[in-house]
Amino acid sequence: MKRGKQTCRILKEIRRQIAEANDIDFITSECQYQGDCLGTCPKCEAEVRYLEKQLLSRQRAGLSIKTVGVSLGLSAALGSSALYGQETAKDSLDKSPSQIEVAGKKSHARADSLTSVKSADTLILQKEDGLFGMVEASPTFPGGQKALFDYIKNNFEYPKNPPSLSGRIIIQILITKKGEITDAKIVRGIHPDYDKEALRVIANMPQWKPGTLNGKPVDVKYSIPVIFRAKQE
Known part of the structure; x- marks a missing residue:
């Protein structure tokens, strides 16, 4: 099962890279599947279906499809069963919105109409002597991923x-073993005023449920990308 979870994380990262290369809004969430799997969970399979649908739409629109080189090698090594997993359960990506509209004050929101928020896919355990490895259970925002989206959407001005x-x-933030948000910093910015506001919103988040390793709470670094798209005139 450990290997299955590791494979799941690798494939999730590949899907994220493919989506990013093709400018597809794509949300990944932590795997909550319990039991021995082939490397994916029902939610991961929903992510695969969503990504396939978006790539097909691009192809039909006459747009080129970009692939990530590492995915081809892993596909051959793992096989299609590892990529697509077992039969899909009731979980659906439709329940996890892939695009979040962040509405500012009407007088200020004219220039930018949509903001997408993607959950982090790579979680890194922080030890005193540096980076340690992957956590077994990632931190979660109170109320889940949708609640995180709603928080950012409703509080960003x-x-x-x-x-x-x-x-x-x-x-990038550090979620401590107590669930507190510390060390918030901009890893990649787009404009000083936007960066400052994003930091304010993130720094004021409520406490999270901390990540765990071997059943114990640990400090975890977490990245939250927020995407802005200028309104087309």
């Missing part, structure tokens, strides 16, 4: 006179 821009802000 567009700066006055925002420039018309598109881009991604990546905020």
Whole structure:
């Protein structure tokens, strides 16, 4: 089962890279599947179906499809059963929105109409002597992923006179073993005012349920990307 979970994480990262290479809004969430699996869980299978649908739409629109080189090698090594897993259960990606609209004040929200929020896929355990490894259970926001989206959507306030821009802000935080948010910093910014507001919103989040390793709470680094798309004139 340990190997299955590790394979699941690797494939999840591959899907994220393919989505990013093709400019597809894509949300991944932590695996909650209990039991011995072939490397994917029902939610992961839903992610695969969503990604396939989006890639097919791009192809039908005459757009080129970009692939991630590492995925081809892993596909051959793991086989299709590892990529797609067992039969799909009731879980559906439709329950996890792939695009979140963040509405600022009407007078300020004209330049940017949509903001997507993606959950982090890579979680790194932090030890005193540096990076340690992967956690077995990732931290969770109170109420789950949708509640995190709603929190950012409802609390982000567009700066006055925002420039018309598109881009991604990546905020890295440390979620302590007590679930507290510390060390919030911008890893990738798009505009000083937007970066500052994103930091404010993230730094004021309520306590999370901490990540665990071997059944014990641990400090975990977590990245939250927020994507802005400028309104098309």
